[in-house]
Amino acid sequence: MDIYLSINNREQVIKLPVLPSEFKIQSGMKNDTYDTISQGEIKLIGMETLKSISLQSFFPSKDYSFLKDREYKGWEYVNLIEGWKTKRIPIRLVITKTPINMACTIDSFEYGLQDGSGDIYYTLTLSEFKFIELNQRQV
Structure with missing residues (x-):
């Protein structure tokens, strides 16, 4: 399994060098509950909410034998992701074999040093982005 982040149809791509030990997709529903006079509390099933995922791992500052990718080192990963945030464009998350x-x-993107190794530990929280599709009508 590999995890990729990219922008602009793979114009820039990051392959995470160290996979998170786990990840979970949060997928919910926007259901509403109402009180009625005759039936008490009822629930109406709404639409799906946007999915979200949080990835926790580290960006290595040096070469380790277990790395999945060696294109960037430490702060270069942070600078790329911070640059993507500044551009205010959606990114693509691909997790192979899923x-x-x-x-x-x-x-959110939280990162910092923690154990003296120089490696940058991070938590990256992503939410699904839906491209808006408008139906055009002719007059």
């Missing part, structure tokens, strides 16, 4: 391939927004 059906996960979705456009996302960066909700």
